[in-house]
Amino acid sequence: MNSEGVDLSLAACAYELKTPLVLMRQLALELEKAAQPARRAEICQQMRLTAEKSLRLADNLTKAARLEEALFEFEPVQVAGLCREAADEMLLLARAKKQQVNVRISRKTAVCVGNRELLKALLVGLLDNALQSGPENGKIYIMTRINQGKIELAVRDNGPIVELAQFRRLQQSLGKFSRPIAARPLMSGLGLAVAEKFAVAMNGQLAISRHHAGGMTFRALLPVSRQLSILETLR
């Protein structure tokens, strides 16, 4: 447990990092015998994308560890550009998972206060989660809006229906920095804990909602930058 109370325990890290390695091992076993060139190419791509995802998680864990050293400076961040960048970064994975990532920017959500690197990592982490749980031909939405005086960055997926009991446990774990739980298939217990840690470090918070038709929305609520809005009023 670190000083902020978020439990990034060794056991949780070990479990989350083991899962993609199990997948890579299985893909490698199949690759040894696969004869069809198309399937071999597909396996290689899946291995690469899985490795990249693990590297992102490892990178985020490093960032999370550095938060206490206050090495991340805050600045006004244009959310529109950031959302599009995150969507572009995940384009290859989305295609491999046969899903679509759509960006919907509200005109009023211009700038928030935060660290660009952490914000992008948070958003990409939520997208990783959404792509993992969403079905083929599903659509994922990155959305922004002003919510209760804060900028809300949201990622909505159409994954499976989340049982109420599981959703309540997940809700309760947020904001209490308790032990991360496996919220969705394949990870997110740790991924969610790290995303929340990033949001809190930027004076924000993470919230979730579930949808009766299936899927969830993960929302990061962050402070609005007044600097550019002041410039706008002076024009």
Add this chain to the structure above:
Amino acid sequence: MSYILIIDSDKWYSQSLANMLENRSVVVVGGPEEAMAEIEKNIPYMIYLDLNLGTRNGLTLLNELQSWTDTKTLPVVLLTPEAKRLNIKDWRQYGVAAILDKTGLTPDILRESLRYGEP
């Protein structure tokens, strides 16, 4: 025609596993609801099940299978990276025939496990 049912929330993993079960009829699903939908259409002759299906627990499915006479004896092979921490004796009551360790699975081990589905 009967088939092997693989239930795993990681589609890439389950597809790769299915490819290793060459020359056999295999259906791959991501969770308990889809699994029951397939079973209701046609009962498989064995199931490979990853316990950790995230928000949808594999144990729920095992209990469901045990509650029906025509699925009670369906052999289930658990696939999990936490196999070392599980005791098969605790799982036999759920129709589990074997527990395979995902971290050490080989084509030979997988082929050997097919005997659980033999009549």
